[in-house]
Amino acid sequence: MSSQPEPGTEPGSGRPDVLVHRFRSFDFPFQASFRDHFTILDPWTDSPDEPADAFLARRAGGARALVCVGPTPLPADTLRLLPSLQVVIGTSAGVDHIDLRECRRRGIAVTNAGAAFAEDAADYAVALLLDVLRRMSAADRYLREGLWLKNGNYPLGFKLGGKRVGIVGLGNIGSHVAKRLQPFGCDIAYNSRSKKPSCPFPYYASIHDLASNSDVLILCCALTEETHHVINREVMTVLGDRGVIINVGRGSLIDEKELVQSLLQGELGGAGLDVFEDEPNMPKELFGLDNVVLSPHRAVITPESFEAMRELTISNLKAFFSNEPLSCLVQHK
Template identity: 35%
Template structure:
């Protein structure tokens, strides 16, 4: 969003009561309980006639929506909320909401940056090690009893001292880079623009980054601007000895092109925590041993989810009390 949301003051200065706050989709249990206990807020029905009836009855009165990064305030829903003032989002990603419409209508969106950076970066590192060293396949090798037959597990790829490209050197990308430096890796990156003072090598495109490195780690923000950024051309540039790690959003990678690249040996392997149509991953990948599949658990620790919930509720309380969000997206 291009709007400076931190400077926005509430259009309607009247107090915000529970029937002006709506929960959209499932959210963290702590957040959901606080919405009931502290605000007696509304819950949007999932779909169908009940949802339509709810919006006809309450749509004009709703001023704040609380949602998750997976189920946001989409185009049609936002149109049905003519007096919506703010969207409080659980998660660092907010592309499930219609960001363009929100900017046009001057509706600020908050997210939960920083508090999940370390856990997502840790997950990226785990995927990196698991994928290059084939750790998941090795465990299955033992569990299946194959090792006990005297068979040797196939050799894997060294994880240290690699040239690693970070696609999206934001908070999370930088935390991943820091961890990989400890493995003696040489860090390269691509952003929309070069970062002044960065110690890492900049490349002008995703394809150029992939061409110059052994492993491409996707940490870019989701949304229309990055959709399909890692396409067949980029995958070709990664090469048959290179690897892809995606910790960002499934939409950033052309999923069908990735499936083909893994099946055909265009790339050596991939570690994926995110997919286009979650919770569904492409079934073609299930039988492949050169891909590691995780259920979008990047920030999935007790500690981080508690911190995220606290920040969501702090944003909501701040907006209700003062008309300002603590962590607005800018």
């Protein structure tokens, strides 16, 4: 160990600095295991009474690596306080909360944790779809209100087999969704930025065309400027009054006001929503609808996937400090 520590390394520890960027209300439950390998700089733990930006300016100027916890916004203003930053390790699947343009301009590498969460997200998409079609949550509420005995059978749902399922975004999550839905007898098609050469499913370059040829749309794509409100009223209209939309991506993929109107007016068959435009607020009009399943942004989260995310984050940080290739790169530095 050199007696003259590297910049961005706590003197005497030999462990490189890693800045933890998080909402004050967000836990960072893996601190202990991270501290075995890195010197953790965490404003909310190290200096809770100081404004976070002041802490960053004072203490994090030499930090080369930042872990961005969950959807904590990382705007250009914050990045400007970190002149030595070379890598942003995101712990969520989406990275729309990170100013990717500024990172690209600065040559900062960005990774996400999509690989750790993809299976859980795909499981949840299938579960939401089954729930909407077969009306399970609604039937469960019906029983708990004692209505089976009182009012008799609950209305039937629909069979999953034979449904034409359009997957919007055939990345990690979308591919896992497709693999899971095939044994149910669904006909899969997809939309994506580009056609996947080795993919056996029909490709539609436009979401409108995919919707015209689908009974169900499952949204698994990233939220970008291009995909903001990509599910607009016109797409809902062509999907039709038996059509179902499942969203495990981000709330703003859908024009939520139009979604609520389509559902209230019976112009859309149903929806399974894990994400909303203004979480944890959500349109109260949905609370009265039995053809809608609501979920508090947790498709990707299980204890098992948290553990996979922890392992991925540590291995990516180790790779960075050893000049080895990073996993799950969103963009190269």
